[in-house]
Amino acid sequence: MSQQSFPIASDLNATWSFIQPGLEFILGAQGDQGVTSKMYMNCYTAIYNYCTTKSRNSPNTGASSHSMIGGSSNNSSYSLAGAEIYSKLDDYLVSYISGLKKSPNESFLEFYVKKWTRFTIGAGYMNNVFDYMNRYWVQKERSDGRRDIFDVNTLSLLKWKFNMFNNNANQLISEVLELIEKQRNNEIVETNLISVAIKSLVFLGIDVQDLKKPNLVVYIKHFEQDFLNSTADYYSKESINFLSQHNVVDYMKKCETRLAEEISRSNNYLEDHTKKLLLETLNKVLIKDHAQEMYNQFLGLLEQNEIDHIQRMYKLLSRVPSTLTPLADTFEKYIKEEAAKAIEEIKKSSDNSVESKTEGNAAAGTGAKVTRRAASGAINPKTYIHTLVNIYYKFREIIVAAFDKDPFFIKSLDNACAHFVNNNSIALPTPKSPCKTPDLLAKYADGFLKATGKEQETADMNADHLMVVLKFVNDKDAFEEHYRRLLAKRLIHSNTKSDELEEGIIQRLQDENSLEYTSKMTKMFQDMKASGDLKTHVKDQLGDNNYIKDFTPLVLAQSMWPFNYSEDYELKLAPELLPAFNKVEEVYTKQHNGRQLQWLWNHGRSEVKANLSRKGKPPFIFTVTNSQLVILLAFNKKKSYTLKELHDIVGTARHTFEAHLLPFTKYKLLDQLPPEPDAFTKDDTVFTIVDEYKSKKLKVSFVSSIKTEQKQEEDDANKEIDESRKNYLSASIVRIMKARKKMKHNELMNDVLLQAQSRFRAKIIDIKRVIDFLIEKEYIRRCDNDSYEYLA
Structure with a gap:
């Protein structure tokens, strides 16, 4: 094609005859021989000349009536030309695509991918060749509402779809799926064939109403569902067969391998729309359908502490959260x-x-x-x-x-x-x-x-x-x-x-x-801190004229400490102890006028220096209760007392006194006469302090062996807990009813249970008892229809 051989610009047939050989080379009709730059430019120029020349002429030159800009037919009228050459191109593409034939030694998939690849490259170049027509005539037609007119590249793809793909879709997809199965069977395949064929379906999904809008209708309709079905069928058979010959651990490893392979393959040729569906399909046939087999092995793996296998099972099952x-x-x-x-x-x-x-x-x-x-x-x-x-x-x-x-x-x-x-x-x-x-x-x-x-x-x-x-x-x-x-x-x-x-x-x-x-x-x-300050004040006032070497009075708020006053421990203080205790009361009363002190003698402890050791050895240090201290101090005055005399000196309840006296006889600090166990509780039984105490330890505690009221302490604790819960439930019910004024029984129960949950598990029967108590006290009243009303 030389510059001199350009056809008359207004002659459609001459122009088409001039550019058709170039289009052949552009689309690859001449084999691998491509178009030269000169041939390309000649085609472009010829089309440009035709469109511009025809557009200057009257509508009678063949331009579409849709393209006319004036109603008159004089030389000043102007319309965009392109309809005739567009029609020529349309017919040519149909003829060209229909004439493509595969050779006997290639599969349809190979033929399709080879021709598609070359055709789409050519379509891109051809779109540039017809650039002037695209930019003016095609654009004008589409802006006027013509949705059957397209740019040359889109037109080429649509012709391919109608004349190549639609006629051979089943065979193409079948061969693609066969190749994918071969790949799953670890056979060597040309993955490019799969990838290009699938990508072509995406390119062919053209929305004629909006060419810029992505459209996967062809891909989904012709490939996706068939692909998912074949995948499910393939792995369903494989998993059943594999489990019949291998254990669950090996199966889980196989699943991991298969999932990794499929994810890798999907990244090569699947659209994102299918990737999620593929994973759902794989998760179902490989994991969900065989979850029970994994459950059956889970306990064994736990018992054997097979952490790696448990982790493998978890990671697989977590892909299907319901499992x-x-x-x-x-x-x-x-x-x-x-x-x-x-x-x-x-x-x-x-x-x-x-x-x-x-x-x-x-x-x-x-x-x-x-x-x-x-x-x-x-x-x-x-x-x-x-x-x-x-x-x-x-x-x-x-x-x-x-x-x-x-x-x-x-x-x-x-x-x-x-x-x-x-x-x-x-x-x-x-x-x-x-x-x-x-x-x-x-x-x-x-x-x-x-x-x-x-x-x-x-x-x-x-x-x-x-x-x-x-x-x-x-x-x-x-x-x-x-x-x-x-x-x-x-x-x-x-x-x-x-x-x-x-x-x-x-x-x-x-x-x-x-x-x-x-x-x-x-x-x-x-x-405790306040008691330390009190101790300092008392000690300063007592000075050194105190029988007690050191002592710590503890003044404890009754409502905060878990101690209760008991008449069983009403102790008679020894004269030696009275000055210190009287001074405590005096100092405290001055600091806190009007407060009442109650001495809890059963909780105190004392250390007593006892010169009962062998001559030349240091004295013993005895740890004793307050009751035991009073008993021992009595033996400073004389060596022997009857049980009744000692009890009169101590003053506590008889059973308390005997419990505190028993360790002294048990550990041979006091001799009992008569020595028989039954005589211990008789008034006339005599108790005598030993002259020399036999103990390898210098520090001896007589406190731990007292038969304390452990059961009583436990009962007191349980009683305190029950009382505290009753108060808590009462306060909760009153608070809720005050805010809500009127409530159904079940609603009130649920709210109270919820509030109490952070402290204890309230029992229904306890809540009902508290409700009855509050009704009796007229905080609330029972109404008809199973509800309660707050009384201000």
């Missing part, structure tokens, strides 16, 4: 069972220990009552709490390592812990007994907070373990009561390891619960 529920339920059930076994072992070990003591007691001729008492307190708090903590830590580590800290499994662990902490053979020996875990937890805390010489026994006890178990305790109010009682004993006996440690625990309890939860404990420390 995790049975796994989490099994996990929770397993934790409960393991906890029950571990706690049962403690109980058996404790029972065996008690039986051994029973046999020893029987041999020594002691009674069965001691055995029952030993059995009731036989559980070691440290062993029990550490067992609970170890179970928690063990399964928390599994959650971190195998379940990726999944909140679903954390909840299962929390549910299991809440169950076995509050409901086990030790915590609830009988269904109606109060849970013993709060009491044992408080005793555990007392073990490492109390000053003791046995540091090695408490080295592994700490506040972290305390807080872990407390988190799951239902009756936190019961723990608070038991903890406060033991704290009170540590404080009044100056038996705390350190104030900083004590206050640190209280701060953590406050952070985990509320300021109200620890308010009484905080006030107890304030009382």
Whole structure:
């Protein structure tokens, strides 16, 4: 094509004859030989000349009537030309595409991909060749509403779709899916064929109403569903076959490999729309359909601590969230069972220990009552709490390592812990007994907070373990009561390891619960500080003329401390003690006029220097109760007393006096005459202080062996807890009713249960009793239709 051979610009047939050979080269009709730059420019120029020349002529030159800009036919009229050459191109593309034939030695897919690739390249160049027509005539037609007119590139793709793809879609997709299956079977295939063929479906999804809008209708209709169905069928058969010959662990590894392969392949040739559906299909046939087989192996893997395999199972099942529920339920059930076994072992070990003591007691001729008492307190708090903590830590580590800290499994662990902490053979020996875990937890805390010489026994006890178990305790109010009682004993006996440690625990309890939860404990420390100041004032006023070398009076607010006044301990103070105690009352009364003091003699402790050792050796230091102190001071006046004389001197209730006297005879500080056990409680039995006390220790405590009212203390604690709960429920009901004025019974019950949940698990029967109490006191009244009304 030379510059001189250009056709007459207004001659359509001449122009088309001039450019057609160039279009052949552009579209690849001449094999691999492409178009030269000169040929390309000649085609472009010829089309440009035709369109511009025709547009200057009248409408009668063949331009579409839609393109006319004036109604007259004189030389000044102007319209955009392009309809005739556009029609020529349309016919040519149909003819060209219909004439494409595959060679005998190639598959249709190979033929399609080769021709499509060349055709789309050519269409791009051809679009540039017809650039002038695209920019003016095509654009004008489409702006006028013609949706059957397209730019040349789009027109080319549409002709390909109607004349090539539509006629061969089934065969093309079938061969694509065959190739994908071969690839899954690890056969070597040309992946480019798959990729190009699938991408062509995307390009052919043209929205004629909006050419710029992405459209996957062809891709979805002809490929996506067939692909997903074939994938499901393939992996369904493979998974069933594989599981029939391999174990579940191997199957899970196979699943991981297959999923990785499919994800890699999908990134190469699938649209994002299909990727999600593909994963859903794979997850169903590979995981969900075989979840039961995995569940069946889960317990075995847990028992063998196969963390890697458990993690593999979790990662697979987590792809289908609904399949995790049975796994989490099994996990929770397993934790409960393991906890029950571990706690049962403690109980058996404790029972065996008690039986051994029973046999020893029987041999020594002691009674069965001691055995029952030993059995009731036989559980070691440290062993029990550490067992609970170890179970928690063990399964928390599994959650971190195998379940990726999944909140679903954390909840299962929390549910299991809440169950076995509050409901086990030790915590609830009988269904109606109060849970013993709060009491044992408080005793555990007392073990490492109390000053003791046995540091090695408490080295592994700490506040972290305390807080872990407390988190799951239902009756936190019961723990608070038991903890406060033991704290009170540590404080009044100056038996705390350190104030900083004590206050640190209280701060953590406050952070985990509320300021109200620890308010009484905080006030107890304030009382101890105030008592220290009182001690200083009293000591300064007494001076050195005091029989007592050192003493610490403790003034404690009755409402904050868990101590009750008892007439059984109405002690007659020895004359030697009176000056100090009178001075305390005098100083305190001056500071706080109108306050009444009640001495709780049963809670005091004293150290007495006793010159009863062998000559030349230092004196003994006896730790005694206040009642025992008065008994011993009496022996400074004479060596022997009858039981009645001693009781008159001490003044407490008879059974209390005898309980405090018994350790002196038991540990041979006092000789009893007559010595028979039955004579101990007779008025005329004589008790004489020994001249020389036989003990290898210089410090001897007579306090620990007193048959204290442990049962009474436990009853007092339970009574206090019950009373506190009644008050809490009463306040909650009044508060709720005051705000709501009128409520249905069930609504009120639910609100009260919800409010009480942070402190304790309220029982329905207790709430009903409190409601009856408030009705009786006229805070609320019962209305018809099962509701209550607040009375102002």
